[in-house]
């Protein structure tokens with residue numbers, strides 16, 4: 575797997591190439607003409623006290639390899655919505671996930687729910703590009719970006735009416751996301767370097783995040799039980815990719831997940847979990 579520094583460099587080179595065919599000013603004009611963004615944070619927070627499910631569309635992953643050809647991403651997106659997915663994450667990154675900008679366009683045409691563009695975003699160009707595609711949310715990875723760049727990209731995303739979903743893997747990164755003004759924070763259970771999943775990550779981090787910020791638990795959700803467990807620790811939403819893409823019937827798997835997500839035994843109270851960590855050392859991860 576590439577290091578963050580390599581991803582950063584590679585993405586910048588790809589973006590520079592795209593910029594030669596679509597200059598930034600032209601892209602900004604397209605973004606201005608795109609339909610208004612939908613409220614992704616509200617959708618992900620639409621089951622207060624319970625948990626919402628966001629399905630992800632991707633053909634491949636670095637850890638599992640090839641998953642499915644997904645010949646019609648729009649049709650898969652319709653299945654997700656029919657199963658209760660409140661929003662959809664569309665991976666557009668090509669080298670590792672075999673996603674494309676055309677996948678995003680196809681999903682945008684097919685469904686009305688808010689869409690997250692999932693990509694290694696490192697420059698403002700990609701934010702305008704996301705808006706021009708009709709995105710409502712953009713993924714930003716705290717581990718990939720210097721805090722000052724993260725601040726700038728969150729600001730740019732929100733100034734275009736979208737939400738940034740800032741992904742973190744530690745308490746320190748969660749605090750950087752809060753500092754940057756993120757209104758949606760993703761806690762990713764998967765270690766990017768080893769691919770190993772630690773589902774306790776959400777519980778380890780969530781208490782540093784104020785309850786008015788939407789928390790999305792990401793990665794390794796295999797079925798309704800995992801959704802229930804993430805709901806129990808206070809996540810507002812879960813992001814589910816691989817198990818849905820591999821499923822012969824994603825609609826019915828999603829229905830099972832969404833009903834587990836609204837189990838009557840669930841009433842987690844984020845407000846009482848949240849602690850102001852003024853006593854924590856700055857360097858703590």
Ligand SMILES: O=C(O)c1ccccc1NCC(=O)[C@H](O)[C@H](O)COP(=O)(O)O
Nearest residue numbers: 635636637766792793794795814815816
């Ligand atoms: O999915 C991977 O193999 C992967 C490997 C290394 C870094 C990141 C990776 N995935 C990124 C993600 O955020 C997941 O696509 C997302 O959380 C959904 O997870 P899953 O349901 O396990 O597909």
